[in-house]
Amino acid sequence: MFTLPGVPLIYNGEEVGNSKRLDLFEQVVIDWKSKGRHREVYRTLGALRHDHSWLSTGSIRPLKHNGGGSILAYVRTDDSSGTSLLCIFNFAARAAILDVPIPEDMQHGTTTDVVTNASLPRQGQLKVHLPAFGYALYLISP
Structure with missing residues (x-):
């Protein structure tokens, strides 16, 4: 998603590796202390998109x-x-x-x-x- 045109959508908790299936608009506490591998991937992709704004268009x-x-x-x-x-x-x-x-x-x-x-x-x-x-x-x- 981060390399495609448009705005990337991150599902609630996805960036820290939350694997629980959530209902739409369900509130969940995100464990920001989690050191899962997903977090670094999202950090890298977010930085890439920030540094190269042309990726959105x-x-x-x-x-x-x-x-x-x-x-x-x-x-x-x-x-x-x-x-x-x-x-x-x-x-x-x-x-x-x-x-x-x-x-x-x-x-x-x-x-x-x-x-x-x-x-x-x-x-x-x-x-x-x-x-x-x-x-x-x-x-x-x-």
């Missing part, structure tokens, strides 16, 4: 890949700066390794893994390793 286009139907891959682009975010999601209960061709207009510049902040080499494509239900986000700067 910038263009979006699907990307080809060899990962099958359980993989969703698309790129978001800031039309004014040329900066792009490559978004890849694995909706399967098994890990996936796939090749994602980098579009021609993004062949130059730097590619940075948003989660690890590591710079990545690329030669026309990225080799992506995704855990089950995992994701990868790569910022491509011109």
Whole structure:
């Protein structure tokens, strides 16, 4: 949701890993002391969206890949700066390794893994390793 156009919606307590199914408008006390892994994911995605406001309105286009139907891959682009975010999601209960061709207009510049902040080499494509239900986000700067 944080990488798609529009406003992200976080369900009550979802950001701290609350797995209790709540009725609409049910009040629940959120355990903010929880150190669940979800919290850091939401923190990273929130910071990404804050730092790149064009994610709420910038263009979006699907990307080809060899990962099958359980993989969703698309790129978001800031039309004014040329900066792009490559978004890849694995909706399967098994890990996936796939090749994602980098579009021609993004062949130059730097590619940075948003989660690890590591710079990545690329030669026309990225080799992506995704855990089950995992994701990868790569910022491509011109």
